[in-house]
Amino acid sequence: MKSALDNNRPIYLQIKESIEEDILNGLLKPEDQIPSNSQLVKHFNINPVTVLKGINLLVDEEIIYKKRGVGMFVSPDAPEKLKKRFSKTFLKEQIEPLIAIAKPLGLSQQEVQEMIDRAWKGEEND
Incomplete structure (x- = not known):
């Protein structure tokens, strides 16, 4: 709490x-x-x-x-309900804006995924 x-x-x-x-x-x-x-x-x-x-x-x-x-x-079923709701919010508030920025930059889906993978692992993104 x-x-x-x-x-x-x-x-x-x-x-x-x-x-x-x-x-x-x-x-x-x-x-x-x-x-x-x-x-x-x-x-x-x-x-x-x-x-x-x-x-x-x-x-x-x-x-x-x-x-x-x-x-x-x-x-x-509270944890599942919350995960589902927060996942939808995450998609709308984080992922969709990320894609909206990546596309005009000419980044491919694969390039974005590689950046996410490196960030997930705590590695530097150049």
Whole structure:
């Protein structure tokens, strides 16, 4: 869980995204209990309504679910749902703009792939 929040973005979205990141990174696994609303309120020192708003978004997206009287838990298919959603976002926000820059530069798909491969391995791209 993040230790600090960014004042430039809605806090409830940051709460939601923090839990999503923990799920994607394997810190929260399917059927794990997420921190309670009161724990989140105390951790981030924020209004309980703000926490609830972020949590409700995750419930609406079926990323987490409520066990009455027990708490909130990660849905069994949450990691797959999140990976699929983030993959679509990655394509739109990163890959498509990359291609839009590479084509006018005259870079071939193979050249771009080779650059990606080198970067993935941590090698210098000339």
